[in-house]
Amino acid sequence: MGGPTQRGVVTYILSPFEQRAFAGVVHNAIFNTSRRVLSNVPYMGTAFALGYLIYSQANARHAYLTSKAGHAAEGGDH
Template sequence: MGDHSFGNLGGPKQRGIVSYRLSSYEQRVFAGVFKKGFYNVIRRFSANVLYIGPPMIASYMVYSWAKKRNTYLNSKAGHHELSG
């Protein structure tokens, strides 16, 4: 079938493409994680809390109400209320 691996699909040779790569031994993977990362997480969280918080609180309140209502309607008192 040929030598068709991921990087070599058998098409014409590409010309004029330059790619650069940094060795994994030269990278600093966790550069700035403890110095900048923690404060960046706090900044992003505080910027989005007013968009995320109220819908989450409302959803929890609806869920809690529905669970209590379901428990009541499936109890003896709930059946008695619905039947008459």
């Protein structure tokens, strides 16, 4: 750079031919993604199971209430 020599400054240079910027990216991404997804399965599975249970019970109750027996049980006229 044309200035005086710096003391105590160390610089390292790596050849572009020695760099492997994306070494193992695909391999690591697959295993890290699967590990993260599998660690969340208990939480997501519980939520989906609870949601499905509520949804199926609500549909069954709706089908009953819109039937002739449901109208008679609720005291409505049909």
